[in-house]
Amino acid sequence: xxxxxxxxxxxxxLAQMFKGGVIMDVVTSEHARIAxxxxxxxxxxxxxxxxxxxxxxxxARMSDPALILEIMDTVTIPVMAKCRIGHFxxxxxxxxxGVDYIDESEVLTPADEAHHIDKHLFKVPFVCGCRNLGExxxxxxEGAAMMRTKGEAGTGDVVEAVRHAxxxxxxxxxLQTMAQEExxxxxxxxxxxxxxxxxxxxLGRLPVVNFAAGGIATPADAALMMQLGVDGVFVGxxxxxxxxxxxxxxxxVEATTHYKEPKIIAEVSRGLGEAMVGIGVTQLAEGERxxxxxx
Amino acid sequence: xxxxxxxxxxxxxxxxxxxxxVGAETSQVRLPAELDGLDGLVIPGGExxxxxxxxxxxxxxxxxxxxxxxHPVWGTCAGAIFLSKDSQRDQPLLGVxxxxxxxxxxxxxxDSFEAxxxxxxxxxxxxxxxxxxxxxPLIASAGKGVEVISKLSxxxxxxxxxxxxxxxxATAFHPELTNDDRFHRYFLSLVKA
Numbered sequence: 171x172x173x174x175x176x177x178x179x180x181x182x183x184l185a186q187m188f189k190g191g192v193i194m195d196v197v198t199s200e201h202a203r204i205a206x207x208x209x210x211x212x213x214x215x216x217x218x219x220x221x222x223x224x225x226x227x228x229x230a231r232m233s234d235p236a237l238i239l240e241i242m243d244t245v246t247i248p249v250m251a252k253c254r255i256g257h258f259x260x261x262x263x264x265x266x267x268g269v270d271y272i273d274e275s276e277v278l279t280p281a282d283e284a285h286h287i288d289k290h291l292f293k294v295p296f297v298c299g300c301r302n303l304g305e306x307x308x309x310x311x312e313g314a315a316m317m318r319t320k321g322e323a324g325t326g327d328v329v330e331a332v333r334h335a336x337x338x339x340x341x342x343x344x345l346q347t348m349a350q351e352e353x354x355x356x357x358x359x360x361x362x363x364x365x366x367x368x369x370x371x372x373l374g375r376l377p378v379v380n381f382a383a384g385g386i387a388t389p390a391d392a393a394l395m396m397q398l399g400v401d402g403v404f405v406g407x408x409x410x411x412x413x414x415x416x417x418x419x420x421x422x423v424e425a426t427t428h429y430k431e432p433k434i435i436a437e438v439s440r441g442l443g444e445a446m447v448g449i450g451v452t453q454l455a456e457g458e459r460x461x462x463x464x465x
Numbered sequence: 466x467x468x469x470x471x472x473x474x475x476x477x478x479x480x481x482x483x484x485x486x487v488g489a490e491t492s493q494v495r496l497p498a499e500l501d502g503l504d505g506l507v508i509p510g511g512e513x514x515x516x517x518x519x520x521x522x523x524x525x526x527x528x529x530x531x532x533x534x535x536h537p538v539w540g541t542c543a544g545a546i547f548l549s550k551d552s553q554r555d556q557p558l559l560g561v562x563x564x565x566x567x568x569x570x571x572x573x574x575x576d577s578f579e580a581x582x583x584x585x586x587x588x589x590x591x592x593x594x595x596x597x598x599x600x601x602p603l604i605a606s607a608g609k610g611v612e613v614i615s616k617l618s619x620x621x622x623x624x625x626x627x628x629x630x631x632x633x634x635a636t637a638f639h640p641e642l643t644n645d646d647r648f649h650r651y652f653l654s655l656v657k658a
Binding site: 294431 | 472473474475476478479495510512518519523542554568569572573574575576577578579580581597599600639
């Protein structure tokens, strides 16, 4: 029996298994257990949630392998970990550890200001952030098997997540009204590979699974992103910076499944305690915005 | 013919595409009332712990057991785990199929693989079925009433990856991630029977 491993279908396929689910940031194995109990489809193992990365300042890097391994040992669901944009050795290390997905993430300090990782070279799949269709298709061209709209991580303000999801999904709708001969000019305008522009038009969606991220803090935020048309959500600081993480995590999972049922969203949103305090995105200085990282 | 797809979480939309292609109407099931009027049900791939917890919270466990007692039900990967009586973990299961599952039997994502299987019950049985195994489970053991439909060959000789018990079908892999619709046609033949 001939076995093929590390194929694009397998990379993309794991993301298809995440659809309709919630991926949660966790910084300890105890958090990971709470996330799994709440019904997370995967966890993102990291040393600090984005809100704390903002507070700490300095250079944010890949997490300690010991922490990642401890979390991998704690839960049965897939474990993701972040590397810096362009830092292919951090990615090699994460692959060697056996993580299930690598997030080449703008939340960490970029290691390369012009290039992302050549993700085709890896057996482990990658998820990358995007603000618009061009950025999404560039990352897929480099081998990303899953996308997430960036939003603005660590703020608890959903406005940028909405902006980026609307941009990607709106451009896909626009693409479908175009004539074939307009596609090359459009590919040039958005800086995307022509073949992927054609494929996206034909599919009427991105060629890989697309989650929302960056600022989702409540069950209603998660359902909002789902109704806008994403395939699932990442919740970073929103859970473990809130008053009752276990209940909030479970409620966000339930609202993501029943995103079209306002009565259920109302029911699960009752008495969740304090949401994360958050920072309005408009109060951030330009240099404090993470979403602008990525080329 | 109307086939429901359990849509709590996972790749239910991929199943719907193939089911429609082979001539079935489909609908999504997230609440017990949505089982009414269905002729069969598919439980998709996804995270079995997530699907199980949501099924408990929204009161689906007993309605799904009753449905499986009288209608064909097919679980792929997480769906197969959910149908089983034992996953060797502490998680909610329907327990309607007499199979024991080993979860993540091949390892982590870097060990996920594609391979050709021989599946004699499908149409055109000489043609291998190209199967996609993602963090896949294995059927570690099957009870007396269970018919083994496909096994892995060399390397994992004899390990069970597809099984049928009456009107219930379990596959450790994902026919919904391929363009080969023979497994979906086979399931429809169980629904029609």
